[in-house]
Amino acid sequence: METDIGKLEVWARLIRRDIVTMTHLSGDGHPGPSLSVADIVTALYFGTMKVDPSRPQWQDRDRMILSKGHACPAVYAALARKGYFSPDVYPTLRHIDSILQGHPDVQKTPGIDATAGSLGNGISIGLGMALAAKLQGKAYFTYVVTGDGELNEGVIWEALMAAKHHNVGNLIVLVDNNEYQSGGAVRNISGILPLLPKVEAFGWHCQEVDGHSIAEILQAVKAAQAATDTPSIIVAHTLKGKGVPYMEGNNAWHKRTPTKKEYQEAMMALGGVE
Amino acid sequence: MTARQENTRFAFRDTLIELAAKDKRIVLVCADSALVVKAGDFQERYPDRFFDVGIAEQNAVCVAAGLASCGLIPFFATYSGFITMRACEQIRTFVAYPNLNVKFVGANGGMASGEREGVTHQFFEDVGIVRTISGVNIVVPADASQVKEAVRAVAGIEGPCFIRIGSGRDPVVADDGGVPFSFGQARILRDWGSDVAIFVMGFVMNRALEAADRLKHEGINATVVDVHTLRPLDVESITAVLQRTRAAVTVEDHNIIGGLGSAIAEVSAEEMPAHLVRIGLRGVYPESGLPDPLLDKYHIGVVDIVNAAKKVIAKKALTTSFKR
Numbered sequence A: 001m002e003t004d005i006g007k008l009e010v011w012a013r014l015i016r017r018d019i020v021t022m023t024h025l026s027g028d029g030h031p032g033p034s035l036s037v038a039d040i041v042t043a044l045y046f047g048t049m050k051v052d053p054s055r056p057q058w059q060d061r062d063r064m065i066l067s068k069g070h071a072c073p074a075v076y077a078a079l080a081r082k083g084y085f086s087p088d089v090y091p092t093l094r095h096i097d098s099i100l101q102g103h104p105d106v107q108k109t110p111g112i113d114a115t116a117g118s119l120g121n122g123i124s125i126g127l128g129m130a131l132a133a134k135l136q137g138k139a140y141f142t143y144v145v146t147g148d149g150e151l152n153e154g155v156i157w158e159a160l161m162a163a164k165h166h167n168v169g170n171l172i173v174l175v176d177n178n179e180y181q182s183g184g185a186v187r188n189i190s191g192i193l194p195l196l197p198k199v200e201a202f203g204w205h206c207q208e209v210d211g212h213s214i215a216e217i218l219q220a221v222k223a224a225q226a227a228t229d230t231p232s233i234i235v236a237h238t239l240k241g242k243g244v245p246y247m248e249g250n251n252a253w254h255k256r257t258p259t260k261k262e263y264q265e266a267m268m269a270l271g272g273v274e
Numbered sequence B: 001m002t003a004r005q006e007n008t009r010f011a012f013r014d015t016l017i018e019l020a021a022k023d024k025r026i027v028l029v030c031a032d033s034a035l036v037v038k039a040g041d042f043q044e045r046y047p048d049r050f051f052d053v054g055i056a057e058q059n060a061v062c063v064a065a066g067l068a069s070c071g072l073i074p075f076f077a078t079y080s081g082f083i084t085m086r087a088c089e090q091i092r093t094f095v096a097y098p099n100l101n102v103k104f105v106g107a108n109g110g111m112a113s114g115e116r117e118g119v120t121h122q123f124f125e126d127v128g129i130v131r132t133i134s135g136v137n138i139v140v141p142a143d144a145s146q147v148k149e150a151v152r153a154v155a156g157i158e159g160p161c162f163i164r165i166g167s168g169r170d171p172v173v174a175d176d177g178g179v180p181f182s183f184g185q186a187r188i189l190r191d192w193g194s195d196v197a198i199f200v201m202g203f204v205m206n207r208a209l210e211a212a213d214r215l216k217h218e219g220i221n222a223t224v225v226d227v228h229t230l231r232p233l234d235v236e237s238i239t240a241v242l243q244r245t246r247a248a249v250t251v252e253d254h255n256i257i258g259g260l261g262s263a264i265a266e267v268s269a270e271e272m273p274a275h276l277v278r279i280g281l282r283g284v285y286p287e288s289g290l291p292d293p294l295l296d297k298y299h300i301g302v303v304d305i306v307n308a309a310k311k312v313i314a315k316k317a318l319t320t321s322f323k324r
Helices: A005-026 A031-036 A038-047 A069-082 A087-092 A122-136 A154-166 A195-201 A214-226 A260-269 B008-022 B040-045 B057-069 B080-086 B088-096 B111-117 B126-131 B144-155 B205-217 B235-245 B260-271 B291-297 B302-323
Strands: A063-066 A142-147 A171-177 A205-210 A232-237 B026-030 B050-052 B073-079 B103-107 B137-139 B161-164 B187-191 B196-200 B222-226 B229-231 B247-255 B275-281
Touching: A005 A031, A005 A038, A005 A069, A005 A087, A005 A214, A005 A260, A031 A038, A031 A069, A038 A063, A038 A069, A038 A142, A038 A171, A038 A214, A063 A069, A063 A122, A069 A087, A122 A142, A122 A154, A122 A171, A122 B057, A154 B057, A171 A214, A195 A205, A195 A232, A205 A214, A214 A232, B008 B026, B008 B040, B008 B144, B026 B057, B057 B073, B057 B080, B057 B088, B073 B080, B080 B088, B080 B103, B080 B126, B080 B161, B103 B144, B111 B247, B111 B291, B126 B137, B126 B161, B126 B229, B126 B247, B126 B260, B137 B144, B144 B161, B187 B205, B196 B205, B196 B235, B196 B260, B196 B302, B205 B222, B205 B247, B205 B302, B222 B235, B235 B247, B235 B260, B247 B260, B247 B302, B260 B275, B275 B302
Parallel strands: A063 A142, A142 A171, A171 A232, A205 A232, B026 B050, B026 B073, B073 B103, B103 B161, B137 B161, B196 B222, B196 B247, B247 B275
Antiparallel strands: B137 B229, B187 B222
C-alpha cells in the first residue's frame, strides 16, 4: 500500500496512459468515464485496499465493485499494474476470447470481485458482501464505485435504505460525479440534483471531495472507514475525460476510440511519448 | 375434490431451519416477506442470519449475490412473480451469469396459489421466465413433502436454484405411497398403459391422478409422470414414455408458454415426435377466487384433462390409420 501522494499520482498517470492505450489498441471502449474515475481507482487499489494479486480469491481481501462497469478499462489497468495479469492483454479488450470483457466479469478477469455494469446494482451487491463480512467476523471493507448518472436507477435507492437499516459501516460508496451520462448532462436528464442532501436524508455518512485529488480521496476514505456504525458515501467531483485535453468535458468521448494521431496527442499530454 | 392440505410455506421454513442447524452458511434474505414465507421461527433462531432488505426485490437478489460471493448460501424467499419478474435481470446477470450459490423460493406459484389475491399476486409465468435463464436449476414440487425434499436437494447443489411454493393451503398428493422425490428425475406415478402419457408439474397433481382414474374406468390406460424438476430436465425418461405412448397431455398451473407444456413439446420435437395437448393457462388473465373453482373455470379441470387425453389419442389413431 502506497502512502506517498506523489507516487500515487505517478500511478494514476500510468493508469490513464493505459486507458488510452487499451481503447486505442483494441479499437473499443469508454475512455471518457474511465479517465474521470482513474484517480478514485488508483487511490483505492494503490492507496488503501488490502489485496493480494497472487491470491485473487483471498477471503479477507477488501472488495471493489465497479458499478459503473463501462469504465472498466480503468480497473483493468489498475489490476494489470498490481500484477493480476499482464498489460499485454490490453489490445484484446472487448475482443473474442479475451479475459477483458466489455463490462467487468467476475469469472473471466482475475481481481474482479463482482460482475457489474448494467447500471444501479453495485451498491446492493456490496451490501451483501458487507453483511457477509459482519456475519463472518471479517474486517475487510467493500468499496462500490458508481457514476452519478447511474443514480437514476431505482434499485440504488433501495440499497441506500437497506444499507442504512443494517448500518453496515464496512460499506463505502464512491460516486464518480462527472456530471454526464450517456445521453448528455445529468442535470438535463433527471431530477437527481442536488444529490448530497438526498443521500444525507437517507442517513448515510456523507462527504464531498475533489475526485482528482488523491490526497482528498484517501482522507475521505479514512474518515469513512472510521465511521463504523453507518455506511458511507463519498461524492467525488470529477471531469469526464480528465487528463486528455481534447476529451475533457466532451461527452462525445463517453464511448469513442482514439485514432493514432489522437492517441499520440493524448500520450504527450499524459507525460511522455511511447 | 377436496384433498388433505399441508402448508408448503411451513414445509419450506421448517426444512430451512433443519438445514441451517447443520450448515452455518445458510442465511435467509427477505423483501418484507418474512410473514409470507412464515420465516418468524427462522428469524428467532438465527437473527444474525436473517436479512430483511425491505420491499425491494431487485436489491434483495443483488444482496443475495453479494452474500453468496462471500461463501454463504442465501435463500431469497418472497412471492414468485416479484422474484422472477421484478428482479428478472438481477437473477440473470448477477446470480446466474456469475454462477452464484443463491436459492430462490417463490410463493404463490400458479394461479390457484395466488387464488383470492387476483392476477397481481397470481404467478403463472415464473417457471417459463426462469427456464429462459441458463444455469438456474428449477424445481416445482407437487406438495409439501416434495417441498421438503426439494429444499434439501437444492441446498446441496452448488449454483443457482429456483423452487416454487404455494399459498399455504396446498393439497397433499393423494398417492398411496406418497410422492417420492429425487432431484432431476421424472417419476412415473401411474403405469397403467400406453394409450396416453400425462405429464404433470406442481400442485395440480391430484387432478391428473383423478383424470387417469376416470380414463381407466372408460378403458383408456394412461401413464402419469411427475415432472418436478424442470432443470435439469429428465429428457431420457420423458423420451422413453413418449416413445411408448406417442400421445401426451401436459398439465400445469402455469401459462402454456414456457412451462412444462413447452418443455415436453421441446423434448418431443427433438427426441420423440408425439401428439401433444397442453393443459394450462392459454392466453388469459384469470381472477380472484378459491383454488378449485379457479382451476375448473380456467380449464385445468379433471374433465379438461380427460377430454385432452381422448383428443390426443384420437389424433394418434388418425395418424396411425394414415400410415396403414
